[in-house]
Amino acid sequence: MIKVDHKTSLLDVRGLTKSFSGVRALRGVDLDVRVGEVHCVLGQNGAGKSTLIKTLSGVYEPEAGEIRWLGEVVTVPTPQAALDLGIATMYQELDVVDGLTVAENIFLGHERSTGGVLHVASTHRLTRELMQRLGHSSISPSTEVGQLSSANKQIVSMARALSRDTRLIIMDEPSAVLDSEEVKNLFRVVRELTSQGIAVVYISHRLEEIREIGDRISVIKDGRSTANGLDVASTPTPDLIRLMTGRDVANVFPPAVPIPEDAPVVLDVQGLGLRRTFHDVSFTVRAGEIVGLAGLVGSGRSEILETVYGARKSTAGTVSVAGRKLPAGSVNASVDRGVGFSPEERKSQGLLLDEPIFKNVTLSTFSRFARGGFLDERKERAAASAQIDALELRPADPDRPARTLSGGNQQKILLARWLVHGTKVLLLDEPTRGVDVGARAEIYGLIRRLAEQGTAIVIVSSEIEEVLGLADRVLVIGDGRVLTTTAASNIDEHGVLDLVMKGSAA
């Protein structure tokens, strides 16, 4: 057993700098991590968190600065060197191989073998021990990793780190793919690790999580350290936001605006169902109203949204827009009638990453700007630019490839797409996933402004707080059913969770 002394410095980084083709990504970052602590690193998208991680794990070589490991100056030229020191990294895109088993994944790259012949039995035994240590003995060494949930894949990734003599695990937004129950479990594992003297560098956008799990916090802004090793318990949230964004965030959620009495029902969903996924979902949305769907991952909330849009073909019920029924399973009909959809996975479902911003904005409307099939890119660019200005999309260059934008600005592209289209109904699935704290308030403001202009909006989010803060009315979803429909002001996060727990027990 390693002796745990919470004052010993494990990793001490000073003045780290790194540039990419002339652009300074890191311009002086300090970080000191002590043995056995959870050290949170906070920063907006583009602040340099990823570059920092990759520099520490040997993917990039820094230009200047010093890295001390247990007091000794070291260099980390390759990922292998980082592993040899005892630094393991869990990347956001989990780096497990789906086609291999749990045991094979854990010992990938340092297989236990003699003369090329694998020791299957001892590998499985060690895997079982690791799983026990992580409190997941239910995961069998011979299971194919592709069949595990994201949460369990993360456990495998952690077990891989532990299978080497790891002293420091860097976790890059580990909670991004987890629901609240799985996050609790993750925290339990993290506490287990730290009690054994392993230090964790924890990267996250979610301040609540950092409050719960972190010991100390460092903040990076524009590639520079703005705070180093603050005590989590005694640093107020507004201070952290100011350190991160350089400005104050007064109110994250915009105030709700009363909907006029005579506002017409724009979206009317009756008895909608999708076999083996959800049943009998009914709700209406009036012009200017924001309706939220709250529920856990797997409750069917995203599927409901996709089915309303026609991206999935319903097996029961109807969807009407402005009094006219939509044919089931037809995205084209929905778009024609003024329904817009912003999908959960922006990059894989929403954007042409290598195409310029303006072509992404006009993806649903470019044929409107065309004459006899011939495109008019000048008009397209002008229409996109108008939305870029209105939404304060940055950078404001319509010819920039979408790939180079931050999560918040990519989300704005999707909003701009449907604004150009002139949609009456906007369906938003996880509109702030991967969007940093500063930009979130901006997105919330935009959504509220759209509603004020008379758009009927349906929003799905895994963050219950977000649904409650933004929506006028909330549908609580559990096990593919609507558990309750109520005004957002009538219910709080605990109320929602209570309903969900009872609903799934029933």
Place this chain on the structure above:
Amino acid sequence: MSEQPRQEAPLAQDNGSKRNFAARALSGSVGRNLGLVIALALLVVVGAVTAGDRFASVDNFLTIIRFASIIGVISIGMTFVITAGGIDLSVGSVMGLASVVASLTAVQLAATQSSWVLMVAVALAVGVAAGLVNGVVIAYGNVVAFMATLAMLVGARGLAELISGRRTQIVIDAGFLRFTRADFLGVPVLIWIFAVVAVAGWFLLNRTTFGRRTVAIGGNREASRLAGIKVKRHTVYLYVLTGLTSGIAAVMMLGRTTAGTSTHGGLYELDAIAAVVVGGTLLAGGRGTIVGTVLGVLIFSTLTNVFTQNNLDTSVQAVAKGVIIVVAVLLQQRFASRDSGRS
């Protein structure tokens, strides 16, 4: 983040984007294709040095382009399916089938009684029909394009053999031969056809909604679907387009060889794919360039000509072709990772 007041200079921005556009257009199409132009120039120099006047003559250059024209037309169609993330392996055998059907005695008899245009129409119709089958099977049958068109490759070749009884059918229609073997302004009609198809293809890909849909589907199929683009219908159109270009190629082949046979177009699919990919179109889809494809086709046909003029073995030529393909793709990957704009 927009913590600072926004620049209030919409006009300046506008100029910026225009300047950008001009600069991009220049550096885009020239810069991106510069490697191909240099490769082509090198081949020409090698040809001129090794074969002298036999190579460096107007007649020989016309021969090179005429040789490139048939595979060139097919490659233009192929550029579209590949840009959209698909593949069409059946182009060569569909061309063979179209050449057989268009040169059937019955068709030729009907053509002599009416007009040689009938033969052209039949060839194009066969190409379009085969493309329609490919497209429907791929889009609505959810069969992988590679397998669906592989099946068509085998099936169309077999059908052509059945129809022709494996005999070569001589083209006798005088009007047809007069048209396809004619010169216009000193340039063979085959080259004109290639030029027209290439220019039309360039406009279709870069200036029309059809082209935008093609690039969008290749770039991100799911995002395109969710944005309201009719992905399945467009997929059918794309394979109809390659069918059409195969039909046009069949007409050209009938003119050049004065015969229709089931063996026409053997392995053309591989030459076309090589030309398209060497030209800079991404095999994964999302980026396509007609100019690159034309240069790719010309590079291969110049290479063949240089080897033939020097009486070198065709096996050596095949090896050289293979090396060129690998080098070109390697260079492109370097290029693509350096900037992600497009031509």
